[in-house]
Amino acid sequence: MGYQFSDLTSACEQDWHAYIKHDFVRQLGAGTLEDGAFRHYLKQDYLFLIHFGRAYALAAYKSASLADLRQALEGMKAIIDIELDLHIEFCRQWGISEDDLAALPEARATLAYTRYVLDTGSRGDLLDLHVALSPCLVGYGEIARWLNAQPFTRRGADNPFDAWIAMYEGEEFQQAMQAEIAWLDARLAEVSPARFAELKKIFNDATRLEIDFWQMGLDRAD
Numbered sequence: 231m232g233y234q235f236s237d238l239t240s241a242c243e244q245d246w247h248a249y250i251k252h253d254f255v256r257q258l259g260a261g262t263l264e265d266g267a268f269r270h271y272l273k274q275d276y277l278f279l280i281h282f283g284r285a286y287a288l289a290a291y292k293s294a295s296l297a298d299l300r301q302a303l304e305g306m307k308a309i310i311d312i313e314l315d316l317h318i319e320f321c322r323q324w325g326i327s328e329d330d331l332a333a334l335p336e337a338r339a340t341l342a343y344t345r346y347v348l349d350t351g352s353r354g355d356l357l358d359l360h361v362a363l364s365p366c367l368v369g370y371g372e373i374a375r376w377l378n379a380q381p382f383t384r385r386g387a388d389n390p391f392d393a394w395i396a397m398y399e400g401e402e403f404q405q406a407m408q409a410e411i412a413w414l415d416a417r418l419a420e421v422s423p424a425r426f427a428e429l430k431k432i433f434n435d436a437t438r439l440e441i442d443f444w445q446m447g448l449d450r451a452d
């Protein structure tokens with residue numbers, strides 16, 4: 231008894247590091263990532279974000295308290311009003327129009343990850359769903375902080391991906407990430423070892439799917 235969020239990352243340390251320190255991330259930080267790989271990632275991430283918007287709608291449906299319902303609504307608004315708007319603008323700067331985005335075929339890695347999260351939330355409870363969502367929210371915040379601490383990372387105008395790092399290091403985003411960790415810490419404090427083992431599997435699966443998402447970008451896989 232008495233778990234916290236950091237027990238999930240510790241229990242999946244190898245995969246968690248493979249996700250946070252993936253070659254895609256390193257190249258993005260160094261500014262050496264090929265444009266085509268970044269564009270492929272951006273396009274698939276548009277589809278990813280739409281399904282994550284649905285996952286927050288599922289979190290609303292699974293909420294038994296007003297506080298949880300409000301939190302789900304805030305998550306959905308953050309994706310639809312902030313993250314997706316920024317994303318569409320980002321895509322435009324990289325030469326990808328809204329028409330291009332609307333006509334995209336979905337890559338297998340996108341399908342696998344998004345539907346895994348939706349399925350986990352459908353069969354499980356709100357905690358299962360939040361654990362499935364947490365590598366996304368917490369991972370990107372950690373990636374931005376990790377990149378800023380690496381000697382190979384270049385910031386500013388000589389890194390074409392600088393705006394990407396800036397998006398996730400921002401105060402607002404880091405606060406949302408801390409709020410999610412606090413919510414998970416409070417729930418995980420109450421779970422049994424058997425329940426923790428179930429949640430660890432979900433966290434590990436979602437983390438592995440994040441690794442595949444980066445790899446899909448590097449390989450430009452569909």
Ligand SMILES: Cc1ncc(C[n+]2csc(CCO)c2C)c(N)n1
Nearest residue numbers: 275278282308309313366367370443
């Ligand atoms: C594959 C993939 N994983 C995580 C994120 C980051 N992300 C997506 S939605 C969300 C919540 C913010 O409202 C965050 C942090 C991404 N963009 N793409």
